[in-house]
Amino acid sequence: MTSNNSAPRVPLSMTQVLICGAAVVTLSMGIRHGFGLWLGPITTDRGWTRETFAFAIAIQNLAWGLAGPFAGMVADRFGAFRVLLVGGVLYAAGLVLMGLSNTGLAFMGSAGLLLGMAQSGTTYAVIYGVIGRNIAPEKRSWAMGVTAAAGSFGQFLMVPVESWLIGQWGWQQALFILGCAALAILPLAFGLKEPPMAAHTGQQQSIAQALREAFGYRSFQLLMAGYFVCGFQVVFIGVHMPSYLKDQGLGPEVATTALALIGLCNVFGTYGAGMLGQRMQKKNILAAIYALRSVAIVCFILAPLTPISVYLFSATIGLLWLSTVPPTNAVVAQIFGVRYMSMLSGFVFLSHQVGSFLGVWLGGKLYDLTGGYTVVWWMAVVLGVAAALINLPVRETAIVRPAAAGA
Numbered sequence: 001m002t003s004n005n006s007a008p009r010v011p012l013s014m015t016q017v018l019i020c021g022a023a024v025v026t027l028s029m030g031i032r033h034g035f036g037l038w039l040g041p042i043t044t045d046r047g048w049t050r051e052t053f054a055f056a057i058a059i060q061n062l063a064w065g066l067a068g069p070f071a072g073m074v075a076d077r078f079g080a081f082r083v084l085l086v087g088g089v090l091y092a093a094g095l096v097l098m099g100l101s102n103t104g105l106a107f108m109g110s111a112g113l114l115l116g117m118a119q120s121g122t123t124y125a126v127i128y129g130v131i132g133r134n135i136a137p138e139k140r141s142w143a144m145g146v147t148a149a150a151g152s153f154g155q156f157l158m159v160p161v162e163s164w165l166i167g168q169w170g171w172q173q174a175l176f177i178l179g180c181a182a183l184a185i186l187p188l189a190f191g192l193k194e195p196p197m198a199a200h201t202g203q204q205q206s207i208a209q210a211l212r213e214a215f216g217y218r219s220f221q222l223l224m225a226g227y228f229v230c231g232f233q234v235v236f237i238g239v240h241m242p243s244y245l246k247d248q249g250l251g252p253e254v255a256t257t258a259l260a261l262i263g264l265c266n267v268f269g270t271y272g273a274g275m276l277g278q279r280m281q282k283k284n285i286l287a288a289i290y291a292l293r294s295v296a297i298v299c300f301i302l303a304p305l306t307p308i309s310v311y312l313f314s315a316t317i318g319l320l321w322l323s324t325v326p327p328t329n330a331v332v333a334q335i336f337g338v339r340y341m342s343m344l345s346g347f348v349f350l351s352h353q354v355g356s357f358l359g360v361w362l363g364g365k366l367y368d369l370t371g372g373y374t375v376v377w378w379m380a381v382v383l384g385v386a387a388a389l390i391n392l393p394v395r396e397t398a399i400v401r402p403a404a405a406g407a
Contacts, residue, residue, distance in 0.1 A: 011134040012194060018143060020191030021127040022150030024084065027185055028091065028122040030154025031178050032115070033263060034162035036239040037256070040246065041171040042107075050243065052104045054364025056112040057239055058357040061231065063116025064123075065353025071120040072129065072346030073207065076339070080126045081193040087121025088185030094118050095182060099175035122185055124148070125349050128329045129342030130192050138278070140333060144326040145274015149267045152322055156263030163256040205401075210340040213401075214347070219335060219394045223328055224351035226286060229387035230324045231355030233293055233380045237317065238262075240363040244373050245310060254307050258314040265318030273323035274330075282327035282334075283394040289320050290391065294384030296320070301377045335399050 039053050075083045094117075097110035120126075127147055135143045165174035205213075214220045242255035276285055300313040329345050336344055363376050 014135050016191055017130055017134050018146055020188045021130060021147050024122060024185055024188050025127055025147055026150045026154035028119060030158030032119060033238060034159045036242045037163055037166060038171055039243055041166060048104060049368060051364040051368050054360050056108045058361035059108050059112030060116040061235055061353045061356035061360060063113045064119045065350035067117045067120035068125050068346035068349045069343055072125050072342035075126045075129050075342040079194045080130045081189050083121040083126050084189035085186055087118050088182060090114055090118035091122060091182040092179040095175050095179035099172040124325055125342050125345040128345055132333050132338035132341040141277035141326055141330040142274050144329055145271045148270035148322050148325045152263050152266030152270050156260050159259045159263060160256060214336060214344050222390050222394050223331060224348050226387040226391045227328060227348050227352040228355035229383040231352035232359035232383055234321055235356035236359035236363045236376060236380060239360045240373060248305050254310055258310050261311055261314040262318035262321055265315045266321040269319035269321060269323040270326060274326040277327045277330050282331045282396060283391050285327045286324055286391040287388045289323055290384045290387035293320050294381045297377060297381050331396055334396055
């Protein structure tokens with residue numbers, strides 16, 4: 001008899017996947033990392049409270065998380081190419097409509113819902129699925145680190161560009177220009193167009209079976225819980241730190257430099273985490289990252305606030321910023337395989353985005369209630385300690401499934 005895999009699928013070249021995938025993530029993550037720069041100009045010009053802006057960005061993070069598993073399902077079933085095309089168009093449209101929104105409700109629809117859906121189809125879960133399917137397991141963690149580092153470079157590159165655009169053209173025109181830039185995702189998607197999926201050998205697992213397996217597995221639950229904390233911390237800092245520094249009397253150039261420094265250092269942090277994931281247990285890497293974040297935040301909020309202390313904190317937190325991404329996704333692939341990797345990574349990321357929603361929204365809400373960010377800073381510390389402890393029991397070995405009949 002002829003085997004189902006007599007004509008095996010030829011993977012894309014590693015160089016092609018890394019260049020195109022990294023470029024997509026550079027754009028998608030780089031643009032979104034600068035949204036905190038718009039908080040002041042938009043709320044001042046529109047006469048909105050910080051909570052209005054923060055709630056829209058919170059909706060964005062939640063919509064990103066909720067749409068992520070579905071974008072992952074489509075990418076796993078039909079390939080990432082179509083998802084990236086739709087995501088790129090939505091990204092451009094969302095940025096343009098964000099600039100045109102003149103009510104809080106319209107702003108939530110554009111900056112929140114539309115951009116969140118766009119990011120679900122243009123960021124890590126979809127790109128990592130392509131990496132998982134086309135790059136050998138022994139190089140997978142490293143490749144994920146390279147792609148995450150590209151997202152960090154995007155922050156380093158785009159934040160100063162966005163600050164310059166706002167200063168030169170105004171916040172509204174700056175959004176229109178970024179909308180045009182987001183369309184560059186479309187040609188890059190062609191470099192990630194995979195050949196048709198070959199018939200899978202071994203156990204034929206349905207989507208429903210894969211979900212039952214993952215959500216019933218303790219280590220998957222722990223990864224989701226830890227990733228919740230990651231989202232809370234990084235989005236709160238990314239969106240609210242510019243305003244926090246302004247409230248403390250520091251100039252806008254300090255905030256711009258701080259965000260760019262986070263992005264620059266995260267290039268090294270994410271790449272280093274990917275490299276370490278080839279040699280160390282990934283759960284220990286994750287536990288160390290969360291614990292060190294808490295230490296860094298405590299030192300930052302207790303030390304006298306100066307530009308130097310801001311830059312030291314930014315460099316430190318930058319090394320730890322997205323360094324959770326490569327080991328977390330590599331563990332998912334290691335436990336469950338790559339067949340439904342985009343979908344399962346999407347669900348883990350959904351937990352991240354629920355944390356992001358709470359981090360950015362509570363930052364604005366508690367600021368309006370208390371007149372400061374102190375409570376939320378300490379919440380981030382406590383959650384970081386909890387996440388460090390949560391990741392230690394994770395089991396990284398491949399899940400054992402009953403042998404498939406006729407495998």
